Amino acid sequence: MNSNEIIYFVILTLCSSVAGQLCSDGRSVTFVRWSGVTSERAPPVFVYTASGEEDSLVGACLAQCRELEDCGAVVVAYGKGNCVGVANTPEPHLRTDHDVTYFKKICLHVSEECSTKWWALESTPGYHLHSESAVKVLPNSTIQDCYDSILSARRTSYRSGQWVGPDGSFNAELIQAADSTVGSCLVNAEDKFTEPESYRVSNYYTFYIENQCKHDYLIKIDRCSYEEYNNQTLRHVEFTLKNRTKDECKKACETEQKFICRGFSWISKEEKSGVRGICDLHSEDLVTTGSWLLRKTSGATYYRRVICLNISVDCDNKGLNITYKPRGVFRGRMYVPGRGEQCGARGKGGPVKLTLPMHGECDVNFAYGISNGPTGVINRTMAYVMVMIQNNPIIQTAGDRWVRVGCSPGPRTPTHVDATLAVTDNGRAPATNSGRKSWTGAASAVVGGNAPLRLYVVRAETVQPPSAAVSLGEPLELRLETTDTSEIQPYYLVASSRLGDSSVVLLDSKGCPTGQVDFPEFTRTWLDGTQRLSVRFKAFRFPTSHIVRFALMVRFCEDKCEKVDCMENIGRITRDANVTYFSEDTEQGRVVAQGGTRVCHIGVDDPLTLELELAVDSKGIQASDALVRADHRSSYPEEARPVDGVVCVHELLLVALALTWLAVQLLLLLGCCVLVKRYRNLAEMSMQKDYHSFDNVGFDTVSTHRRVHWPDQNIDILHAT
Template sequence: MDNSRRYFLTLLLLATSSISITTSADPPVVSASEPSGVSGPDYTGPSAASDECDPEMVGFELVTGYVYTAPTNMLESIPGTLMLTDCLETCQANDSCQAVNYETGLCVLFSSNADNNPGALSQSQFPVFTIYAQKSCLGVKPCERAWCIDRVQGHRLQGHTKRMVSASSRQHCLELCLGEREFLCRSANYANATKECELSDMDRLTVAGSSAFQSAKGIDYLENNCVDEPVKLCEFKKLTGRILKTVDSVYQDVGSAEECRELCLNSPFRCHSYDYGDTGDMVCRLSHHSRATLSDIQEPYLDVPEASTYELSSCYNVTIDCRAGDMVARIQTSKLFNGKVYAKGSPNSCVQDVKGALEFELRMAYDDLECNVRQQGLGRYLNDVVIQHHDTIVTSSDLGLAVTCQYDLTNKTVSNEVDLGVHGDITPALSEEVIVDSPNVAMKITDRSGSGAVPSAEVGDPLALKFEILDPNSPYEIFVRELVAMDGVDSSEIVLIDSDGCPTDHVIMGPLYKTATSGKILLSHFDAFKFPSSEVVQFRALVTPCMPTCEPVQCDQEESTGELRSVISYGRRRRRSASQSTDDLLLVQSIQITDKFGFERDGKSANSSIAKDTVFIESDSTLGMCINMGEAIVAGTVFLVAQIAIIAAWTFTWQRRRQILKHQEALSVSVSVPGMHGGMPGRADSLCKLYDAGYSRRF
């Protein structure tokens, strides 16, 4: 879309009157009635527009990216409509309305639909995509939401079929999903040729990031919009430089981005993204779409460099079951979870591994020392729980929970509460610089631009690992491979850059690239992370100088949509000539990061920062030897102070004993004068006293 089109949309949004905020306080309820088994285009029963259809049985089916073209059947065109829900309510109130076309700012009503006139439905994706909604009289009571089904033509959800049944039509298949009682049906695949209906407990959102959603000719994908998602603890990811061309709702006079976020979480549909202030001052736009649900739409976003879209990444509902002998933390998530949940003080002993689940739990017995449940007062038990997405390290996406069980011992009733915290106080990081000879290479932790060392960091802070040849006139360039992060306690480790020089997980560590200012500097972006059992993260990498240049490697990086994108990383060894015999250099760097997750502080200073300099000395072997100069200086200082203290103590003792010796010699002379006539014994006794007083014997 060009700039004039963009400004037209902005002016349209600002010219309309204020819109009242509508939210649904009650959760949607799916009726327990069974599907009729006879419905769809070939259904001879009442239509949605007839008097025989109960208004409570009317539901809408959405098809994004398609437009219905039937000029002779157009009932009304309503410009200035900024709410998809308003458009659907207008159609539902009109008995003649069978379908609508909607894009932001325009609602068009029709007296016919695409099932009766299939040739009239065609793709509409440029310059904006249109949403087509069809009204149907269902055999199962739909939920109270504005629409009950999202349909994607020519696609299916692969590999998650829970049950396969035969259905007479597409509408019959969606009714079977809405009326399913043995499991929560989130979606269905309907094969128009074979009449097969595949019911699934997964949808595009729960399997986001995988390749399960695929194109399939002759298959309709049906997604249940009546599913209740967790909304208590939600994380939104920022998508910079892009906003949706078509949204479901536009609110004006919204005071802040936080209020816009709350509107999304409490919307009358499953809201999955929002933007604020990008199309006008105090304008909040909501959509049930995100990148995971727009993979079949071409260019659904408008490129606006200064704008941002916030996409719902995942939500969690956490409940605490306080029982007689233990407390159970039960977690429900909106996206398939892979990772683990554990007691913060016992990450290895009180832990539950989770593989591809939407619901999981952690049991913590009161008498189990490994789970470290603490008692605070009479009948009050508490513990700290961490939900960790990665199997090895703690990242900014992880959650900390302070869970409490309170028992009223007088009437035996049980209550519980959950104190949830996403961000916590993080102690500053330690950074250290590694220098190697021939050429001299420095490795340090910096900000994303690589302009300066970062003295402290929090989990999730945007950082960069910087490799730099210190001599700008050096004939060498460098590449990095086998970059490993290690735990300082139990020797856990994770490979960040493999032996080929490619990142193993681009979410944790990005590819190595040359800076725009110098070809002798490599940067790799990452967000600060830590291991659950240690506050020390140690980076270890092999750095190889090459001359005159280093050859990059092509790496495949998987996008959030499941697609692979090729990126360049400077990590492949260039074939050397016989005269080039530079060995690999092992660089080691440590950083200290602690997480609090909002838990009580342990008394450590939050502002302390210690910097270390580590000098790499290359030996005959390829591994070399690292000498920590900072620690050596500290050790030397402690040694000198100890020696001075010993000398002072010895001098004091010697002076005191010397005074005592003089007094004893005086007594000895006065007593021994009569015995001196006997010769040597008196003199020998006097010498012994001198030696005992501290003089060294001479041999």
């Protein structure tokens, strides 16, 4: 522990003793972190600007707020390098701002091991955990009651919860988080990291709450590693360490006690072993924020902590056997990319076994090596293949990852391997509509309606700087707008690949979610005569296409549409969509897909179909232990060591050089052939000329005139010979 860490610990201890006088009933002062929101209308108490000498802007701001009794919350602006302490208000109003983080000071029952944490809980508005492991529903609960239920000493197994406010608390612009508001609370044994596929978008009346005193990182599992994002780092930094090696930075992240370290960034100009650089520790994760939090930085590498997998590999001379044992229910697919039909297996709730032939169409590659052993020269052969573990049986989501598995062919017993490969290992059976009532109240269409319909997709969160490509898992919002005075009802939404070979139904004939994909129902809003139906979702794609085509059916109602009751799974807290009024927002730089505007001329019961295409980019992520082996050797790759006299060349460059050399050789050969042919032609012409001159030796080749005189005539006759 260095001097700065000792100072922070002393300040935290002193502040805790002072702040403890503000709480009663055995509670102590701590904070609740709200990511991506800021305070609205709260009077400021203090302003702190980073000097550049402190290791943590967040730590300095929270320590100062603990000392001030009037300070009720802290707003940290990472991009500006400052923070503002605001006074406590009985009904705080929050608005979205993804460059800041809001820390709410609160009195809670925290355990002794959690007393060193800077904050005990994290709250994220607009998300919920669609999990089958829900433990208990607590109706008529305030946000404070939900906090206490998650942190209760008798309920140490609660990792997360979600609080749903009443109908009147929803506001499209401001997030109301009053302590006295009564809603419903659901506590859960899992969280968004143990079940990433269950972490889904919702509306701002739902708050996802996560316990920061309970996590799995304290359990050391061998061969666990990180995802690597080269030349990138996170915008939000909680703690900075200088003059650290990459291994020291990794150890600092794993042993951090002030907050849960979800990853670290190591910035150095050189990649050699033992080189020191800047180490940034992060408490946020891409599962929570999405890829917009990444920032391109030359010489930096972001390492994201991921969940360990249970994979075993076994191979013989005939085939390669891969077994994946997920933590929970898995109903996705495990397959070779591009060979999903013939080289894949589908999960049925338990372990998934995939057998690939050594030789065939499953893209099994071989690597060969020769080494000297005690008994002589040893020939080694490694068989390996890239495998995709896809949580959803139809579409790809942000939690799906590539896995490279390999082993040495030959008779051997399977070897258990615990490897971290950035695979979200949760799956579940798609929800069915068997429990829903049949649709009997189909709304009729307005005859002769001329109102235009507009279907488009915008980014749910502003990206700075704006990016044209949509990343897998990025929060998006699908909008349907019209100026017609009668309500419209969207239903039967289908997403398909560009060629139509893969498709999935998102909304059924009632407009209710089918549960196959994270896609909720539409929410209706109004502004100055414009009717908007919107729905938030995370970007996804199909394995065979980066283009996702949406087809939506719309019908016009007579004045008001009949209210649809979308029944949900047991144990999940939901509410019907609210009819609210939105304020006009700027769409410049946010629209990522446009379906075009259509003017409607439809009759009664005539449905209207709208379509648009969305391009979703799937950026590759490099895993530091990209090979799962079947032997007992560690899956960590050895540090690259420079070898004298060896030049590293990319295989594509090597192929290009070989083709260039071959082309030059062909050109030289053709040039030689042309020169030889011309030489032969010139030689033949010269020989013919010489032969012609030899045949006419002694003869005059030029016509001459001769005079002939006959004796008996005095006439001269000219003869031409």
